[in-house]
Amino acid sequence: MLVERDEQIAKLTAWVTGVARTHTATYSAGRAAAGRNAPDDPVRAGRTAVVSGPVAAGKTALLHRVLELTADSGVRILSAVTSASEQHIPFGVVEELLRDTADTAGPLPLHGSAGNGELVPAQTLMAFHARLAGLVARGPVVIAIDDVQYADPQSLHCLLYALGRARSTAGGPALVVTRGPDAGAPAPRVLDELLRQAEGPHLRLGPLSARGVEELLAHRTGESPLPAGAAPGSSRTARAAASLHTATGGNPLLVHSLLDDRVPRLRAGEAVDGSFPAGEQFVQNALICVHRTGAEGLRVAQGVGGGGGRAPPPPPPRPLLARLVETDERTVAEVVDALGGTGILQGERFRHGAVRRAVLESLADDAVAALRRRAARLSYEAGAAPMVVASHLLGQEPGLPDEDWVPGVLAAAAHTALASQRVEFAVRCLRLAEECSHDERERFQLRADMAKFIWRTKPSAWAQELQPLNAALRQGTLPVGDSLRLVGGLLWNGWIDDAASAIQHAIDATPQPPDPATTAQLSHVRILLASTYPTLLGLLDGVPSPDGGAAARHSAEDGAMAGIRVLHGVLSAGTAAPGHRERAALDEESALAAERILAGIRLTDETHFTIRACLLSLLYTERLGEAALWTDRLLDEAAAHDAPGWTAVMQAMRAHMALRRGEPAQARLLAEQALEQLTPHAWGVGIGMPLSALVEARTAMGDHEAAAALLDHPVPEKMLETRYGLHYLYARGGHRLATGRHHAALTDFMACGRLMREWNMDREGLAPWRIGVAEASLALGARDQAERFAREQLARGAGPRVRGLALRVLAAARPLADRPALLDRAVTLLQEEGDAHELARTLADLGTAYERLGDAAQGRSCTRRAWRIAEVRGSREGAPRPRTEPSETGITLPRAMPAPVPGAAVRTTRPSAASALTDAERRVASLAAHGYTNREIGAKLFITVSTVEQHLTRVYRKINITRRQDLPVSWESDVAHTA
Numbered sequence: 001m002l003v004e005r006d007e008q009i010a011k012l013t014a015w016v017t018g019v020a021r022t023h024t025a026t027y028s029a030g031r032a033a034a035g036r037n038a039p040d041d042p043v044r045a046g047r048t049a050v051v052s053g054p055v056a057a058g059k060t061a062l063l064h065r066v067l068e069l070t071a072d073s074g075v076r077i078l079s080a081v082t083s084a085s086e087q088h089i090p091f092g093v094v095e096e097l098l099r100d101t102a103d104t105a106g107p108l109p110l111h112g113s114a115g116n117g118e119l120v121p122a123q124t125l126m127a128f129h130a131r132l133a134g135l136v137a138r139g140p141v142v143i144a145i146d147d148v149q150y151a152d153p154q155s156l157h158c159l160l161y162a163l164g165r166a167r168s169t170a171g172g173p174a175l176v177v178t179r180g181p182d183a184g185a186p187a188p189r190v191l192d193e194l195l196r197q198a199e200g201p202h203l204r205l206g207p208l209s210a211r212g213v214e215e216l217l218a219h220r221t222g223e224s225p226l227p228a229g230a231a232p233g234s235s236r237t238a239r240a241a242a243s244l245h246t247a248t249g250g251n252p253l254l255v256h257s258l259l260d261d262r263v264p265r266l267r268a269g270e271a272v273d274g275s276f277p278a279g280e281q282f283v284q285n286a287l288i289c290v291h292r293t294g295a296e297g298l299r300v301a302q303g304v305g306g307g308g309g310r311a312p313p314p315p316p317p318r319p320l321l322a323r324l325v326e327t328d329e330r331t332v333a334e335v336v337d338a339l340g341g342t343g344i345l346q347g348e349r350f351r352h353g354a355v356r357r358a359v360l361e362s363l364a365d366d367a368v369a370a371l372r373r374r375a376a377r378l379s380y381e382a383g384a385a386p387m388v389v390a391s392h393l394l395g396q397e398p399g400l401p402d403e404d405w406v407p408g409v410l411a412a413a414a415h416t417a418l419a420s421q422r423v424e425f426a427v428r429c430l431r432l433a434e435e436c437s438h439d440e441r442e443r444f445q446l447r448a449d450m451a452k453f454i455w456r457t458k459p460s461a462w463a464q465e466l467q468p469l470n471a472a473l474r475q476g477t478l479p480v481g482d483s484l485r486l487v488g489g490l491l492w493n494g495w496i497d498d499a500a501s502a503i504q505h506a507i508d509a510t511p512q513p514p515d516p517a518t519t520a521q522l523s524h525v526r527i528l529l530a531s532t533y534p535t536l537l538g539l540l541d542g543v544p545s546p547d548g549g550a551a552a553r554h555s556a557e558d559g560a561m562a563g564i565r566v567l568h569g570v571l572s573a574g575t576a577a578p579g580h581r582e583r584a585a586l587d588e589e590s591a592l593a594a595e596r597i598l599a600g601i602r603l604t605d606e607t608h609f610t611i612r613a614c615l616l617s618l619l620y621t622e623r624l625g626e627a628a629l630w631t632d633r634l635l636d637e638a639a640a641h642d643a644p645g646w647t648a649v650m651q652a653m654r655a656h657m658a659l660r661r662g663e664p665a666q667a668r669l670l671a672e673q674a675l676e677q678l679t680p681h682a683w684g685v686g687i688g689m690p691l692s693a694l695v696e697a698r699t700a701m702g703d704h705e706a707a708a709a710l711l712d713h714p715v716p717e718k719m720l721e722t723r724y725g726l727h728y729l730y731a732r733g734g735h736r737l738a739t740g741r742h743h744a745a746l747t748d749f750m751a752c753g754r755l756m757r758e759w760n761m762d763r764e765g766l767a768p769w770r771i772g773v774a775e776a777s778l779a780l781g782a783r784d785q786a787e788r789f790a791r792e793q794l795a796r797g798a799g800p801r802v803r804g805l806a807l808r809v810l811a812a813a814r815p816l817a818d819r820p821a822l823l824d825r826a827v828t829l830l831q832e833e834g835d836a837h838e839l840a841r842t843l844a845d846l847g848t849a850y851e852r853l854g855d856a857a858q859g860r861s862c863t864r865r866a867w868r869i870a871e872v873r874g875s876r877e878g879a880p881r882p883r884t885e886p887s888e889t890g891i892t893l894p895r896a897m898p899a900p901v902p903g904a905a906v907r908t909t910r911p912s913a914a915s916a917l918t919d920a921e922r923r924v925a926s927l928a929a930h931g932y933t934n935r936e937i938g939a940k941l942f943i944t945v946s947t948v949e950q951h952l953t954r955v956y957r958k959i960n961i962t963r964r965q966d967l968p969v970s971w972e973s974d975v976a977h978t979a
Contacts, residue, residue, distance in 0.1 A: 249343025688724030
């Protein structure tokens with residue numbers, strides 16, 4: 001039912017009927033007579049009619065009604081319906097108009113090229129006109145196009161040409177079109193020209209009045225409307241109609257939608273008090289109206305809605321609304337007016353809250369992005385915090401506003417987010433900042449920062465993030481500072497040649513004399529190379545080091561390299577220190593410096609490299625207790641940050657600490673966890689650290705097949721040119737030695753030593769290669785060489801643990817009579833240092849020596865103690881010895897001696913003395929006899945170290961011994977349960 005449209009229907013019907021009459025007159029009396037037709041001749045009245053109005057005002061329904069009424073007039077209708085999605089299909093309307101017109105001449109040449117820059121070839125225009133002329137010759141023709149604003153330009157040109165020719169000959173087809181709003185999109189010039197020539201009726205449809213809504217409502221509900229003179233609002237239907245009109249603005253489609261949703265309740269007397277709740281159909285059709293308003297309708301509608309929140313904000317002024325939705329004020333005015341005419345808005349507010357919510361929730365992604373971009377700009381101009389502005393900018397597709405302030409705001413938001421551990425937010429900010437930055441140097445810096453942050457959360461993607469920077473480096477477009485900052489990442493990934501190119505590029509591009517900042521950066525690179533990647537150090541031979549002044553001050557301000565400086569000092573001290581005291585003093589100074597740095601910083605993306613270097617400094621100076629405590633604390637912190645990259649690297653270092661403390665089972669677990677955290681690709685050359693720890697741990701536990709399988713895995717070719725390769729060589733040499741491949745082991749140890757000397761890293765805390773050479777030489781029967789390397793190691797002033805290792809090997813190279821004294825000293829050093837694995841091996845050697853010298857009781861005591869230590873600590877492998885075979889625990893025992901039976905007495909202790917011990921003293925003595933340090937005993941028994949020392953002093957006095965290693969292991973205190 002069409003309400004309030006009778007006048008428009010009558011006018012358009014008369015016009016179509018006039019077209020039929022004119023055609024009859026023209027072709028019956030000739031064209032000359034047609035020129036003298038009556039005043040209502042549509043040739044004189046115009047051959048083009050236009051029906052316009054807001055979206056869903058009933059234009060299409062009116063056109064269909066008129067065509068139904070004139071179906072018997074003899075007029076042939078050529079119709080086409082357009083849409084925005086088909087607007088760019090050339091000749092789409094022409095093809096639809098002619099779809100039912102068979103012609104023996106064949107199809108029209110619609111897709112040829114004009115060849116002279118024209119949109120439509122002349123032959124196509126003439127062919128279309130000829131086709132229409134042929135149809136008109138057979139009877140009157142009316143071309144009807146619905147939503148002509150979406151017609152393709154090629155079809156419009158054809159229509160303009162054909163109608164123009166018809167006008168000049170006083171004959172031809174007539175054209176009727178409906179035209180809706182297309183706010184924000186300028187009409188094609190050809191459309192304006194076509195409609196400007198329209199001399200026929202121009203009918204403008206508006207929304208229904210309140211009276212019209214009441215009539216429609218009465219028709220839908222079966223009630224009779226009030227007489228024309230009745231007072232408004234005097235019936236239930238009138239009150240419901242007023243509510244409907246308020247909610248819809250008189251839009252026929254929206255009125256019908258609300259009625260479709262609510263008629264059952266309306267009949268029950270509901271929704272007559274001014275409120276008219278919306279249903280699904282109403283909301284859906286309202287969104288259709290918003291979409292059909294024009295290309296900018298959605299954005300403007302959401303801008304009017306406020307961009308978010310449940311309560312509608314005050315409507316913004318149109319200039320501000322234009323800024324918010326990133327369009328011009330004219331477009332905003334057109335859209336707002338069109339939405340008002342459609343009944344979506346009343347003034348500049350939504351008529352219905354449900355429509356506002358649907359607009360805000362159902363807009364296309366690009367519209368939401370555009371609105372949020374504009375909101376970000378307005379927030380920035382209002383001085384909002386970077387995090388607030390960035391929250392509007394993130395996730396925008398297509399790109400960001402092309403403005404200089406955006407990258408800076410996003411970068412600031414990223415660093416603010418990092419402070420609150422919002423790493424993913426920070427990475428997204430940096431990625432977006434890089435995309436919208438026009439400054440090449442700024443983009444490089446943002447990419448570098450992003451890669452650094454990604455290493456923390458997704459190390460497997462790190463190498464990919466470095467590729468654009470590396471590509472710029474190869475092209476020679478990377479600035480000097482960025483090239484030097486890239487070196488560390490290139491080296492880690494094994495791109496040694498690219499790193500060399502980066503360094504050379506920086507050196508070549510550095511002005512002379514270099515500025516302080518560049519000099520400091522080159523110094524940092526020099527230290528990095530010297531401490532980890534020494535094969536490239538020669539590239540910097542001609543580059544001066546900073547020697548005070550501005551460069552030194554600039555370097556001092558940059559604390560990121562403090563840890564690597566300490567590490568470099570530790571590694572080079574192995575060669576530089578001339579004597580024991582000097583070496584010890586340097587080590588103490590370096591360890592204190594490392595701990596001061598660790599105490600003064602927290603784990604962040606800027607500090608984790610320094611922290612790693614400090615932990616390595618403690619590891620290489622054999623400060624194992626302090627190193628383990630710091631690493632455990634930092635591992636907890638890394639877990640709280642959800643940073644698998646940081647966690648994996650520190651787990652690998654912690655595994656090496658566990659090895660040096662004689663805990664191979666713990667080292668295995670830590671190394672495996674480290675390798676599980678990162679893929680081999682993400683580890684780069686750094687894989688040598690966890691892999692070497694795992695190989696050493698497996699070897700120590702006697703799991704040689706697993707160790708061999710690990711060594712069979714491919715590693716980066718360039719790894720052996722780095723400090724990580726030294727760990728790998730030493731671990732591989734140990735495995736080969738334990739499996740009887742003595743020559744291969746000797747080769748690995750000698751290669752390790754040669755590289756460490758060449759690289760100025762001859763530090764036994766890194767890899768005690770001389771001890772490895774001595775052990776391999778012993779296995780090959782070269783006792784003199786073994787003794788020489790063992791004594792050389794002792795002369796270097798290493799820490800207690802390494803001296804204990806060297807004494808054990810030296811004892812094996814010396815005559816039997818000399819061995820107990822050397823091994824006894826080694827036991828003392830290893831027990832004080834807490835290396836249970838090496839202590840067990842040394843005790844096994846000492847037991848063998850005593851047995852061969854005829855002191856079977858002392859030998860059994862030492863062997864039993866070694867066996868129990870290995871059992872508790874998880875060691876499964878001892879050093880191979882002549883005439884020995886491994887026990888089921890892995891500790892090598894003399895062939896003639898069976899493995900000790902738990903509980904068997906191996907040393908005579910006076911019963912009265914043993915019974916004189918208290919339970920507390922007995923527990924402490926039992927743990928001490930099995931290799932636990934005083935600190936570990938205190939931790940296990942929840943007593944202080946001082947209390948442990950007091951208990952041991954009383955135990956020594958009561959059982960008449962003077963040394964820890966004389967403690968009997970026959971006392972059956974359950975060490976496992978005590979632990």
